[in-house]
Amino acid sequence: MIEGHGDDIYAFDVEIVSNFSTNIFPCRNVGLERYLHDRIPTIYNYPSPDGRQLRRLIAAYENVEQQSVIVTSGAVEAIYLVATAFGHHCMVVAPTFSEYADASLSAGKTVEFTMDLTHIPADVDMVWICNPNNPDGRVFDIDELTAIISRHPEVLFVIDQAYEDYTCSELMHSSVAMEMENLILIKSLTKKFALPGLRIGYIIASGVLIKQLSSRLRPWMVNSLAVEAGIYCFSHLNEFKPDASALCREREMLAEKFDRCGITCHPSNTNFMLCRLPFGKAIDLKKYLLQEYGFLIRECSNFHGLDERYFRIAAQTHSENESLIKAIESWLRQL
Amino acid sequence: MIEGHGDDIYAFDVEIVSNFSTNIFPCRNVGLERYLHDRIPTIYNYPSPDGRQLRRLIAAYENVEQQSVIVTSGAVEAIYLVATAFGHHCMVVAPTFSEYADASLSAGKTVEFTMDLTHIPADVDMVWICNPNNPDGRVFDIDELTAIISRHPEVLFVIDQAYEDYTCSELMHSSVAMEMENLILIKSLTKKFALPGLRIGYIIASGVLIKQLSSRLRPWMVNSLAVEAGIYCFSHLNEFKPDASALCREREMLAEKFDRCGITCHPSNTNFMLCRLPFGKAIDLKKYLLQEYGFLIRECSNFHGLDERYFRIAAQTHSENESLIKAIESWLRQL
Secondary structure (H helix, E strand, O other): OOOOOOOOHHHOOOOOOEEOOOOOOOOOOHHHHHHHHHOHHHHHOOOOOOOHHHHHHHHHHHOOOHHHEEEEOHHHHHHHHHHHHOOOEEEEEOOOOOHHHHHHHHOOOEEEEEOOOOOOOOOOOEEEEEOOOOOOOOOOOHHHHHHHHHHOOOOEEEEEOOOHHHOOOOOOOHHHHHHOOOEEEEEEHHHHOOOOOOOOEEEEOOHHHHHHHHOOOOOOOOOHHHHHHHHHHHHOHHHOOOOHHHHHHHHHHHHHHHHHOOOEEOOOOOOEEEEEOOOOOHHHHHHHHHHHHOEEOEEOOOOOOOOOOEEEEEOOOHHHHHHHHHHHHHHHHHO | OOOOOOOOHHHOOOOOOEEOOOOOOOOOOHHHHHHHHHOHHHHHOOOOOOOHHHHHHHHHHHOOOHHHEEEEOHHHHHHHHHHHHOOOEEEEEOOOOOHHHHHHHHOOOEEEEEOOOOOOOOOOOEEEEEOOOOOOOOOOOHHHHHHHHHHOOOOEEEEEOOOHHHOOOOOOOHHHHHHOOOEEEEEEHHHHOOOOOOOOEEEEOOHHHHHHHHOOOOOOOOOHHHHHHHHHHHHOHHHOOOOHHHHHHHHHHHHHHHHHOOOEEOOOOOOEEEEEOOOOOHHHHHHHHHHHHOEEOEEOOOOOOOOOOEEEEEOOOHHHHHHHHHHHHHHHHHO
């Protein structure tokens, strides 16, 4: 899907004052900017075909062998690569990020949606899971998830952990993925280091899976400046770690206030959550907030399984969140 | 193919004094560097999913409609996209860039190689042509090429014009491509603006072809800084145009001197050419030049159809070229 994603600030002429549409915690890093400035001349040479320096750092960070890591041009390219290489009939745990289904369909696979991960039909050979899930921010219970994967050795599970740094809940460890022959993890520097512009993601998988994926790689998937930024970030981890518990508290505060306005908030374990208006359309709320306040939210009617009342909010700073509540209250009042 | 490409300066610990391995004319641009520096904060936001600002500029440059252009993460991604979307049995005009065959094979297609474009077997439904061709730099006669494409409306022709700015010979115009329903053009900012690190390429095709390709796109294929660099380059074209005729003259001078050493040089219409040693192995010459002089050349034995004596040279500055000749002469003497 090319159009219809959140964080679409490029699409508007008005100045964005606060971006609640992104579920990435803003985290400007002057050290990184300075480093990138010094590395601009890398544009004049080919990057290594497999982003090897970055790959080495990621492997060390994840505590896995270097050959278990594939660096991709954003998590989305990882999704498309995996969708092309594996599966015939895929199951997608919905509502979720649209690209799992889109990538599978464009690779000629068939897709079914479910809201119940515990029941996997016999004809499903691949399951896409976003954990924490986008758009609602919920985290699957780790023991339950591990048990399901173990119970279905004939099914390939692909877990997209792009949002792993935005939760305090326990997630799948890479070391566990290394021991399972039917599990692929996808991660994202977009979320981890708040760098959506650079397009860097990676895949972690064991033996046969990573070999099959590697045989399909094109050279130079990640550009020089993206590789350089990744090198800086993994070498300065302490500068980037978001305070997940503070972010979750802010989201909880928003949920309480929304609840008082009659807006239903789905349970979340992250900084973002899925909300449903008591009446009206989220697209109209989006337009109003943008025009009147310069606030951008993520309208969610194009997620499979959601209707026109749904929107997603990612908590920003406390004062931005307070302003958002007031703005939404005033929109609801005038309806 | 991940390993085995030229311009592999990242793979060596020795300092590269002159890079004859790249067929990109070096063209450092201070204005671009300054612009990129100012645009570093774009890393904090998603780029537009289809690189729309850059797409608009490319369409204007090529004098085609915006919807006839797809911006990709380097010409290599364009090649993989086209290989996945079209053809069953492909013909590759060899020796040439390895990725046409690799991309077709990895998409599950079959491939045959030919050195004779005038004979297209009945079971071939897609033909890959690199024009100017890598590694030899030859340019197909434009009238002959157009006639072949017109004579085979059932065959899809994909012409990679990545090196179009390095020749004075006439090539296929985008406006002609727009009128042919069986032609796709691939181009590269890597070559046009000497920016291999950034990974920007594009596809030009008409109606049905571009629609089929567009349905397979993933969002955010090109990163923010690459889009920004592209915007700068297409807005400052006069800063980048290489002097193709001067480059070709330097290559001719090299060819004459090589000839005197017994090295065979294939005909070329560009700044680079394919050479064959009278004896010895190109891999040994590569090692010698690297260790003794810090000169990098492209050993070509891994091109389909070429043996261990082949290497590719791209002309650099006159004094660098003179030094290279002396270095090769001294290697030949000691054999």
